[in-house]
Amino acid sequence: MKILVPVKRVIDPYVNIRVKSDQTGVETENVKMSMNPFCEIAVEEAIRIKEAGKAEEIIAVSIGNQSCQETIRTALAMGADRGIHVLTEERVEPISVAKILAKICESESPGLIISGKQAIDGDNNQTGQMLAALTDMPQGTFASKIEIDGEKVKVTREIDGGLQTVNLNMPAIITTDLRLNEPRYASLPNIMKAKKKPIDQKSPEDFGINVSPRVNILKVIEPPKRQAGIKVESIEELVEKLKSEAGVI
């Protein structure tokens, strides 16, 4: 079985986000970039499934500019076997990403597609579900546990208020939540080895997909800044303020 893992390059989660002064977006020049944390979890899970002897090959896919190759290399260094880079300078919306991935699914026929539940830049939380729709595959979103049993995969999902378990026919699409696993760090020898692993370069046109955005971003602004409030001297004073001034208890 093959596992397809889409990975996205995003601003590193520990970097302070700066909105551009012309309100066109968020500053990404000279900002540290990393693999989206939920995608790291997806790569890790795929590797664990392969290590358990239930998959033969892991393919990491990234869509975006030339730098996305680095993100694919990170996945390869963690343990993915080969990469596909779909080169485009456009801002690619989840619906277009899903269309490209659906085409890749047609040619690669993976048994599982494991993706992050959302990217921490756009916070859309759409791509996995959209890919499932386009391929008519079942979906196990927000997974905290994955068990493969023959032709089916049992997925424990993080839902509001608890956990839900579903059984999906394979091929299936799974999106990862935080508790699924702790991603490994790539070792230096594996980083060296990853440099020799193949990355196939494609373009959206190769798949016949028009990736022009359909949602225009009119304006991006900073959220209103919170003003620091006051310091209280004691619990007594705090409770009093919360009751009479803030009215929240």
Added chain:
Amino acid sequence: MTTLFYIEHNNGKISDQSLKAITATTNIEGDVHGLIVGSNISDAVAEASKISGLNKLLHVDDEAFDNVLAEKLTQVMLNVANDYDYFLAAATTTGKNVMPRLAAKLDVSQISEIVSVESADTFIRTIYAGNAIATVQTTDAKKVLTVRPTAFKAATTDSAECEVVNITAENIPSISEFIGEELTKSDRPELTSAKTIISGGRGMQNGENFELLDKVAEKLGAAVGASRAAVDAGFVPNDYQVGQTGKVVAPELYIAVGISGAIQHLAGMKDSKVIVAINKDEEAPIFDVADYGLVADLFQVLPELEQAL
């Protein structure tokens, strides 16, 4: 213009998240139809039919929908999709699961977790976990949207009953099956819908000390959360995590205890109405966003707080 809004229910009650999210439709022109699914849910159907602003309620009275699976619910909406221009649901785990599947079937670029409807095609949503606010305009004819419930006031359920129409579920795929659910048995509210949250950070020192927060939470009817540092240190499970990689919350009152206030945590809670910070380090960045700060040893003041409530 007609809107289809998916209404969630739980134990005979309409979900508070749905009641809040449906308020987003008041700024969209035209009728609003609700969709509710499940068998033996007459109480929920009756309550839903009285939601203010609702013109019609579609009910799939079918036990196949007692537990909602995305593959099946998507098909129900697709079956009636020709009649609608807008498709909305609360951005709950169900809404997030189902709506993108529908959007892709309709070849629509979904707009997730809107916090405001500016016009027929323009919406406001947060990106980068609330560190930036984007105004976006869709060019798609049909619109598929999820709504962040914390941004809207709950609709009332005391209007005159609207028409209820039973619809049958046709062409339902059987590629997935529901196995079970394990809901956290707690009298406490769930983190994302709690009105009050008390969270602990690395300053709690270990998992046992979270009991101090539990006791205060008990008094306040609050949910208990944690910073990523506390989760990474193994004090509490990951589903406690408030922050960019955890849950984004916006309660009426957020009490941060022993939390320094890393960017990644602030991103998950800074939309809270009132923020209280308790930390012994008076330089901690959490004080920059707190309405009320108390520089103190948490082990001394938490029991005092419990007593004072």
